[in-house]
Amino acid sequence: MKRFKAFLTRTVRPAPAAGTEPGVSKYDRFGRRRGGAETPRNSGRFALAIGLFAAVYLVIGARLVEWGVEPAETATYFRSANQSMSARPQILDRNGRVLATDITTFSLFAEPRRIIDPDEASELLLTVLPDLDPKWLYKRLSGKQGFTWLRRELTPGQKQAILDLGIPGIGFRSEKSRFYPGRSTAAYIVGHVNVDNQGTAGMEKWIDDQGFRALQHTGLASEADLTPVKLSMDLRVQHIVQDEITKAMERYQSLAAGGIVLDVETGEVIAMSSVPDYDPNVPSQALDKNRLNRMSAGLYEMGSTFKTFTTAMALDSGKVKLTDSFDASKPIRIGGFSISDFHGKRRVLSVPEIFIYSSNIGTAQEAERVGIEGHQAFLTKLGLLSKWKTELPEVATPTQPKVWKLINSITISFGHGVSTTPMNTAVAAAALMNGGRLIPPTFLPRTPEQADALAKTVVSKKTSDEMRYLFRLNVADQRGSGNNADVPGYLVGGKTGTANKVVHGRYSNTKKFNAFLAAFPMNKPRYIVLTVIDEPKPEKGKYYATAGMNAAVMAGNIIRRSATFLGVHPQFGDAGKSLLVSY
Structure with missing residues (x-):
């Protein structure tokens, strides 16, 4: 009924006004005034429609004009290509040496519609670029x-040769285009970019993840506005590490080092390298x-390097003292x-002897004194069983047994059964050398004050002092497994680790994975040096x-060559001081 009334309201003609000619209405059958303009409502709709159409065509026309005045290659490729031309910030070492920078290159493209004879x-083109597939x-x-793109990043010679055609x-x-002057020297830290100058590994990817990728996409990555990214790495020390490994x-004759x-x-990570490595200028090698x-x-x-942490755990628990002894005359059967x-x-060994002789039997008994739960909690507290969150994307998560049993605790005490x-x-190890403070690693510069704000105390200063003593003893004493790492004047300390690899x-x-965990100078340790070598041959x-025959030698060589760059000066005692004065 309501709809019917509404229909009548819209369609029934109004009664003739007074004074009009009888039988003749001023309205037609649609309710519109005869000879008059449209109602205001319909007029507004018509104007709105005209306006929308005009706006759409104006936008289209403006874009056509814009593309028409730009160079042909820009017009055909539109705006998306500008993203590949975005600049990236330089990456520098801690002393301002360039690790990564942008250079201008030229890429070859074709406009098939303009090519007369393909x-x-x-x-x-094949006479200049013979490696291109002819069919493609x-x-x-x-x-x-x-x-269409044909080849990215041409050499100047190739560009000129093609122009001449x-x-x-x-x-x-x-x-x-990104250029890495040091080539493979710092590849695993710096990382690399893809063909569109976007970071895909290492610190290059970290830079993009901090918001730089968004700047690239919006076209706001202007070279003039980019602040260089400085790393904690010292390129001089980095070169030494890479050279020695x-x-x-x-x-x-090893698989890797x-x-x-x-x-x-x-x-701060001052240097970190691994071989086989790759040249970030050729990212496909990665x-x-x-x-x-x-x-x-x-x-x-990590093998017997883990005895460092087992010994520290035992001493810090108070259940074992440096003067204690354990019976290592017989194997442990479990x-x-x-x-x-x-x-x-095959005799009773003191705690220092257990350390320098790298006794599995004695170390296992130290772990038993602490207990399974205490052992797992201590390694977790030191960060050995957790993934460190750093600026570097390539960081693995350690593995451990789902359930720790006595056999697990015993084997883990000397470095088997946990992978880190x-x-x-x-x-x-740094926490055991610096007085007991665990500090998260970083690849960016960090001040001591900033480090103090992040540090967590994990062992007592007394335990740290005792571990420094054992480290130095293991290198300085000819009976120690680490004496091949000794560098006169630099008070080197450390622990070897020779781990049997799991095969089938x-x-x-x-097949062994060897490591040497070193620190220097042991009177006040400033640096940890860790070397590893995979399946070395005699x-x-x-x-x-x-490990004492290879990994320890590697660590000693790195310390000998890099100590001066790191600001560590040799100490030779009274005789040594006289010798230095003579120079």
Whole structure:
């Protein structure tokens, strides 16, 4: 009924007004005034429609004009190509040396619609770029698209040679390309970018993840406004580490090697390298499965270097004193396994002797004194069982048994049964050397004050002092497993680690992963140096390939060459002082 009434209201003609001619209405059958204009309501709708159409066509016309006045290659490629030309901030080492920078390169493109003879154009281009696939090139040049890339990042010589060919429809576009002056020296820290100058690994990816990628996409990444990114790395020390591990890989015929130098007071990574490495100027090399940042992204059983943490745990618990002794005369038998020593003394050993002789039997008894729960809690507290969150994206998460049993605690005490990264190991060792403060690692500069705000006390100063004593004893004493790392004047201390690798589910007696965990100078430690080497072979004329024969040598060489750059001066005692004065 309501709808019917509404219909009548809209369609019934109004009664004639007074004074009008009878039978003749001023309204037609649609309710509109005869001979008059449209009602205001309909007039407004018509005007709105006209306005919308006009606005749409104005926008389209403006864009056509804009593209018409731009260069042909820009018009056909539109605005998306500008993203690949965005500048990136320089990456510098702690002393301002350039690690990564932008350079201007030229890329080759074609406009197939303007190419007269695709066959001839293909043949000419192949004379300059013979590595291009002929079929692929012809298909590109004979297509119907307005724009297509042919080759990114040409050399100046290639560009000039193609210009000399004078092929219509072929052009060049200037782009920003990333250049790494040090090539492979710091590849795993600096990382690399893809063909569009976007970070895909290392600190390059971290820069993008901090918001730089958004600036690129919006076209706001202006070279003039970009502040360089300074790292904690010292390029001089980085070069030494890379050089020494490269030599060691060849010398000991190993699968891989690596090294890290860490500031114990700030947590700054001063150097970190791993070989095989790659040249970030050729990022495709990083796809090789053997090119892995083993120091932060590799997981390993760290062997006897873990005795450092077991001993520290036992001393810090108060259940073991430095003057205590343990019976290491017989192997430990548990769960069908026999735990013995590599070079067993078969007698009672003091805590310092357990450390310098690297006794599995004695170390296992230290762990038993603390207990399973205390053991797991201590390693967790030191960060050995957790993933460190750093600026570097390539960081692995350590693994451990789902349920810790006595056999797990015993084997973990001497470095088997838990896999962690060398970086985790270095950070935990730094806490034992700097007075007991665990400081998160960083690849950016950090002041001591900033480090203090982040530090957590994990062991007492007394425990730290005792561990420094044991570290130095293991290197200075000729009986110690680390004496090959000794560098006169620099008070080096450390602990070896020779871990049998797991092959087909069983520990191999021939394939080993070796490490040496060093600190210096031991009177007031400033740096941790950790070296690793995977499956080393004995040197010619030597029978063993244990960590003391290779990883310790690597660490000693790094310290000898880098100490001066790190601001550590040699100390030779009274005789040494007289010698220095004479110079």
